[in-house]
Amino acid sequence: MMAPLGATVPQPQAMAAVEREVLRCEGCKLVQFRTATETCRRCKKSLLPELPKPQAAIALVPEPVAKAESGDIQVATAVRDLRHVRNLSQRQLAGRMGVPRTYISKIENGKAMPTLSSLDRLARALQVDISALLRDAPRRHQDETAVLTTDPFLAEIAKYAENLTSTQKSIFLNHVRELAQSHARRSA
Numbered sequence: 001m002m003a004p005l006g007a008t009v010p011q012p013q014a015m016a017a018v019e020r021e022v023l024r025c026e027g028c029k030l031v032q033f034r035t036a037t038e039t040c041r042r043c044k045k046s047l048l049p050e051l052p053k054p055q056a057a058i059a060l061v062p063e064p065v066a067k068a069e070s071g072d073i074q075v076a077t078a079v080r081d082l083r084h085v086r087n088l089s090q091r092q093l094a095g096r097m098g099v100p101r102t103y104i105s106k107i108e109n110g111k112a113m114p115t116l117s118s119l120d121r122l123a124r125a126l127q128v129d130i131s132a133l134l135r136d137a138p139r140r141h142q143d144e145t146a147v148l149t150t151d152p153f154l155a156e157i158a159k160y161a162e163n164l165t166s167t168q169k170s171i172f173l174n175h176v177r178e179l180a181q182s183h184a185r186r187s188a
Contacts, residue, residue, distance in 0.1 A: 096125035
């Protein structure tokens, strides 16, 4: 049924004039509307602000560092780090995998956990073994460092790189890139 000309039809947005509070869960960092149960939709933790803990005058024992909720498997960090190492944008990585760019963004921000087949495609797109995506970040960096220092040339450079400023490191890296690119052009 059509409304007569000039009549106002109530809009759904106008009927729902109730403002809803937007909150960020401290546990999983999900941004969401306040729920009726006052708990996070994803991790089910309370959305109510925690009362400040009474502080001791002297901390005798350091508090343990909180580990990642996914049992130390930080796929999001691994994907982001490896993508940066490979100098790929999210769009380029998505193109290699045949998925939308937003999927890569969701993985890197911890909003989506890839399936095993997606992990396999991610690993192939990043040119790494799938285990590199599943290892925790400190262990992965230790492994990469161990591999790099087995090369005598890189081990020699590492000794001198510690003494360079960030500007000097940047200049040195640009020179190495130029040398590699000119060698690749001559070889082609």
